[in-house]
Amino acid sequence: MSVVLVTGGGQGIGRGIALRLAADGHDIALVDLAPEKIENVAAEVREIGSTATTFVADVSDRDAVFAAVDHAHEALGGFDVMINNAGIAQVAPIDDVRPDDVRKIWAVNVDGVLWGIQAAAAKFKTLGQKGKIINASSIAGHDGFAMLGVYSATKFAVRALTQAAAKEYAAHGITVNAYCPGVVGTDMWVTIDKRFAELTGAAEGETYDRFVGGIALGRAQTPEDVAAFVSYLSGPDSDYMTGQAGLIDGGLVFR
Numbered sequence: 350m351s352v353v354l355v356t357g358g359g360q361g362i363g364r365g366i367a368l369r370l371a372a373d374g375h376d377i378a379l380v381d382l383a384p385e386k387i388e389n390v391a392a393e394v395r396e397i398g399s400t401a402t403t404f405v406a407d408v409s410d411r412d413a414v415f416a417a418v419d420h421a422h423e424a425l426g427g428f429d430v431m432i433n434n435a436g437i438a439q440v441a442p443i444d445d446v447r448p449d450d451v452r453k454i455w456a457v458n459v460d461g462v463l464w465g466i467q468a469a470a471a472k473f474k475t476l477g478q479k480g481k482i483i484n485a486s487s488i489a490g491h492d493g494f495a496m497l498g499v500y501s502a503t504k505f506a507v508r509a510l511t512q513a514a515a516k517e518y519a520a521h522g523i524t525v526n527a528y529c530p531g532v533v534g535t536d537m538w539v540t541i542d543k544r545f546a547e548l549t550g551a552a553e554g555e556t557y558d559r560f561v562g563g564i565a566l567g568r569a570q571t572p573e574d575v576a577a578f579v580s581y582l583s584g585p586d587s588d589y590m591t592g593q594a595g596l597i598d599g600g601l602v603f604r
C-alpha cells in the first residue's frame with residue numbers, strides 16, 4: 350500500500366486520478382481549494398476500500414503545499430507519490446494579456462507545480478526513500494495554442510521543471526514525469542469554450558467540438574483515460590522512466 354497526494358483532487362481529472370489510484374490500492378490525500386469537493390471525493394475513495402484524507406490548500410502558497418505533504422504523511426503513515434494536478438485555464442489573445450493575468454495563472458500552474466516538486470522531494474529525502482512526482486502538463490505544453498498563449502507557456506514550463514527535477518533528483522531514486530492530456534470534458538473546458546464564444550463570436554460548444562473534431566480516435570477524452578496513464582506513472586512499471594511528458598490525447602498532437 351502506498352500513499353498518493355493529488356492536488357486539484359476535488360473534481361475533473363484530479364478526481365478521476367484519485368478514484369483510479371484508490372482502485373489500484375493506494376491510499377489517497379486530496380488537496381484542493383474547495384473543501385466540500387474533496388470531502389465528496391474522499392467518501393468515494395473510501396467506498397472503493399482505500400483510506401482517504403483531505404487538506405484545503407492553495408497550491409500557489411508554498412508553505413501550504415509543504416503543510417499538505419506533512420499532513421498526508423502523518424494522516425496516512427507514508428508518502429510515495431505526489432501528483433501536481435491543480436491548474437487553471439485562461440483564454441485571451443496575446444494583445445490583451447496584462448501582468449495580473451500572467452501572475453495569476455503562473456502562480457497556480459507553474460509555482461504550484463514547483464512547490465509540489467520541492468515539498469515532495471524534501472519529504473522523500475527526509476524519509477530516505479525513493480518516490481514519484483507526476484505533474485500536469487497538456488497538449489498545450491507541446492504546442493502553443495492560439496488564445497491560450499499564457500496557458501500554453503505555463504504548460505511548457507511544467508515540462509521544463511519536470512526535466513530539470515528529473516535530472517536533479519535521479520540520484521535520490523526520485524522520478525519526475527508529466528502527463529499531457531488533450532481535450533477532457535471537465536469544468537475547465539466549459540470555461541474555455543464559453544470564453545472563446547465571448548471573444549470570437551463562436552457559438553457555445555463550437556470551440557469544444559472543433560477541438561474534439563481534431564482527435565484521431567474520434568472522441569473527447571475522459572478523466573479515466575488520463576487516470577489510466579497516471580496509474581502507470583504511479584506504479585512500478587514506470588520505474589525506469591523519468592523526465593518525460595507523455596501525450597495522452599487520443600491522437601491530437603503528434604511528437
Ligand SMILES: NC(=O)C1=CN([C@@H]2O[C@H](COP(=O)(O)OP(=O)(O)OC[C@H]3O[C@@H](n4cnc5c(N)ncnc54)[C@H](O)[C@@H]3O)[C@@H](O)[C@H]2O)C=CC1
Pocket residue numbers: 356357358359360361362363380381382383386406407408409434435436437438457461485486487488529530531532533534535536537538
Ligand atoms: N481539461 C482538459 O482538457 C485538460 C486539463 N489539463 C490539466 O489538467 C489539470 C486538471 O484539469 P481539470 O480537471 O480539467 O480542471 P478543473 O477545473 O475541472 O479542476 C481543477 C481543480 O483544481 C482545483 N484548483 C484550482 N486552483 C487551485 C489552487 N490554486 N490550489 C488548489 N486547488 C486548485 C479546483 O478547485 C478544481 O477542483 C490542470 O492542470 C489542467 O491544466 C491538461 C490538459 C487538458
Ligand SMILES: CC(=O)C(C)=O
Pocket residue numbers: 438487488489494497530531537541
Ligand atoms: C485545456 C488544455 O489543456 C488545452 C486546451 O489544451
